[in-house]
Amino acid sequence: MNEQQAQQMRTGQGFIAALDQSGGSTPKALRLYGVEEDAYSGEDEMFDRIHEMRARIVAAPAFTGEKVIGAILFEMTMDREFGGKPAAKFLWEDKGVVPFLKVDQGLAGEENDVQLMKPIGGLDALLDRAVSKDIFGTKMRSVIGAANAGGIKAIVEQQFEVGKQILSHGLMPILEPEVTISISDKAEAEAILRDEILNGLDALPDGQEIMLKLSLPTEADFYKPLIDHPKVMRVVALSGGYSRDDANAMLADNHGMIASFSRALTEGLSAQQSDAEFNETIAATIDSIYRASIT
Structure with a gap:
């Protein structure tokens, strides 16, 4: 890197x-x-x-x-x-x-009020190519459509799982579990999401870092614990x-x-x-x- x-x-x-x-x-x-x-x-x-x-x-x-x-x-x-x-x-x-580099290949159908990423075919080859072309990091998006604890847990687990694969190539993954801004239980979805991300960060080996791309939260500074986390390089916002x-x-x-x-x-x-x-x-x-x- x-x-x-x-x-x-x-x-x-x-x-x-x-x-x-x-x-x-x-x-x-x-x-x-x-x-x-x-x-x-x-x-x-x-x-x-x-x-x-x-x-x-x-x-x-x-x-x-x-x-x-x-x-x-x-x-x-x-x-x-x-x-x-x-x-x-x-x-x-x-x-x-x-x-x-954006590496995801789009969203799977909705299940448990969320859309996981479709399986990313040929990801290792793409990551090798990205390294050869002077890319620093990657981004991949999935979408949360309601405060469904099971769905959000699945989204975060998938993001971290693929994130570890990206880290193994020496690239910096931006995990993007987007909360749809128009949902009625957005604040509740954000609370579940924050807790699941903190669990994922705790499970990352010491010395490893990721980035996060998150919807602007309902409550200001709600993601401060993620911004301050030693395993988070940066938290960025999507509009x-x-x-x-x-x-x-x-x-x-x-x-x-x-x-x-x-x-x-x-x-x-x-x-x-x-x-x-x-x-x-x-x-x-x-x-x-x-x-x-x-x-």
């Missing part, structure tokens, strides 16, 4: 940009960016269009490690280039941004459907938690903007998320 990158993730002031929209979420992301589905035909062209959007974001003058300490990439992005260099190498060498303003306001109330926003990062960006307008918009966005992250 790159010690300089580890230090940046542990103590760096700023947030992680989530640039990892995959097949299912890409059409929506492009539509919000002003690229309608009739502007491309087939999956290859769709991914070309989303890569153009990501390349424009990372090329923006404001997109540097000064405020954006890390970025999460989709597998296909890892295999492509930014600025004439392999994507992860460009992020670190040219921008000072630590590269992560989960909140508007950027709401997400930033909630994040500012959660001390020590930093953003890892996707849709809230690209809100207001458009393919139709001139480079000057685009760069000005993303600079303001980056600054607002940065300010909410350094509380």
Whole structure:
């Protein structure tokens, strides 16, 4: 593991940009960016269009490690280039941004009010490839749809189990058990989740660390015991459907938690903007998320 990158993730002031929209979420992301589905035909062209959007974001003058300490990439992005260099190498060498890779292959059907991750086929080979392409860590998402103790326990156990496999390759896993923000028992689900994560951390060997990506909690500073835990490198927040303003306001109330926003990062960006307008918009966005992250 790159010690300089580890230090940046542990103590760096700023947030992680989530640039990892995959097949299912890409059409929506492009539509919000002003690229309608009739502007491309087939999956290859769709991914070309989303890569153009990501390349424009990372090329923006404001997109540097000064405020954006890390970025999460989709597998296909890892295999492509930014600025004439392999994507992860460009992020670190040219921008000072630590590269992560989304490794999950989507969600299984709902059971016990949660959606586990589908089995990740070929994970060891993907992790070897990630290491060879200068990736620092990984991210994987599952979803909690109610305060179901059995379901949440299963989610956390799966996240830690795969997390250990990722650690064995020398990569830093971001575990992402997302609590759906619209559920009526969100606070109860968060309480169960926090306890299960603490159990998982206690079972990790001393000297090992993980990261966590969690929905913004109902109660401010609710995840402080996780943020302060010696086996947690960093706790980051997903916006989960909140508007950027709401997400930033909630994040500012959660001390020590930093953003890892996707849709809230690209809100207001458009393919139709001139480079000057685009760069000005993303600079303001980056600054607002940065300010909410350094509380």
